[in-house]
Amino acid sequence: MTRKQYLVTGMSCEHCAASITxxxxxxxxxxxxxVDVTAGSVTVGGTGLDDTRLRAAILEAGYEVAERTAA
Incomplete structure (x- = not known):
């Protein structure tokens, strides 16, 4: 299983976390x-994860991806 972690801006509550999830x-x-709202991070686990699609999903939820960090 692969894990990818992203720094996400604009999250402020559990509703934000639910939308991204x-x-x-x-x-x-x-x-x-x-989703860790306090840290502003989203960690995704799975197989064959597509970075572009994950970023697009976060954008679709209404949030900006600041950068990807090592996970």
Missing amino acids: EEVSQVPGVTDVD
């Missing part, structure tokens, strides 16, 4: 999503 969970290969 819902969008990212629809990306093929995703098996789990962990």
Whole structure:
């Protein structure tokens, strides 16, 4: 299983976390999503994860991806 972590700006509450989790969970290969609102991070686990699709899902939820960090 692969893990990717992103720094995300604009999150402020659990509704934000739920929106991101819902969008990212629809990306093929995703098996789990962990959103840490306080740290501003999203960690995604799964197989065959596509960075472009994951970023697009976060954008679709209404948030900006600041950068990808090592996971």
